[in-house]
Amino acid sequence: MKRLILIFISLFLLDSKLLKSQDFQTFSDDFTNWSNNAGWNGTDSPGRFINGDEVEINGNVIYDDSNYGGGPLVIDGTDATVFGNDLRGYLIISSGSTLLIRGDLELPAGGRVVVEDGGTLIIDGNFNSTGGGFFFSGGDTSNEGRVAVTGNYTQGGSGSYSGGGEVNVAGTSTESEPDGTGNPQGGQTIPADLQAIIDDPTTLPIELKKARRNLNS
Numbered sequence: 001m002k003r004l005i006l007i008f009i010s011l012f013l014l015d016s017k018l019l020k021s022q023d024f025q026t027f028s029d030d031f032t033n034w035s036n037n038a039g040w041n042g043t044d045s046p047g048r049f050i051n052g053d054e055v056e057i058n059g060n061v062i063y064d065d066s067n068y069g070g071g072p073l074v075i076d077g078t079d080a081t082v083f084g085n086d087l088r089g090y091l092i093i094s095s096g097s098t099l100l101i102r103g104d105l106e107l108p109a110g111g112r113v114v115v116e117d118g119g120t121l122i123i124d125g126n127f128n129s130t131g132g133g134f135f136f137s138g139g140d141t142s143n144e145g146r147v148a149v150t151g152n153y154t155q156g157g158s159g160s161y162s163g164g165g166e167v168n169v170a171g172t173s174t175e176s177e178p179d180g181t182g183n184p185q186g187g188q189t190i191p192a193d194l195q196a197i198i199d200d201p202t203t204l205p206i207e208l209k210k211a212r213r214n215l216n217s
Contacts, residue, residue, distance in 0.1 A: 065103025072104035075111035093119035111139030130156025
């Protein structure tokens, strides 16, 4: 009986979405809409919940929460590996690429955000690295590029923020301990060039082309 139960559980897990991780990647410099299926390497956009998948921004993308009923972008996942499958959710902003989020970014436990050197993450809303998982712990952020948050930054539980990239939080921040440079400090001014992108996203392709020319020169 126990053997039958174990077989049933194994079959269920193998058929579960948790074990069907998928990689999504943008491929067009002119792609600007997260919800546009044609802008991704697969047949669909990754949607609002990134759970056990890897999403790489390689171009210019705008996530607008109005396309998802006002819901935030959630980079979620289980902080574990099962049967050799990494179940964590990853969001990677590649060098020379920009992701503008009109709304909030949620990063529960098991979620990872990576901003590469030369990459830019702009959150026109709140960055909540908390909630979900054990003890409401947050996910992990690695920033070697640029991060701007017009709202508040909240870091919870065992989540972490690391990297020597530029970060500016206009609202409040719970990650303000003086334990090194680069931690998100609250009450800062959003840099003028990033504020210009928030005000007029059509500048995104221009910024990307400049960044790519600099990388290739």
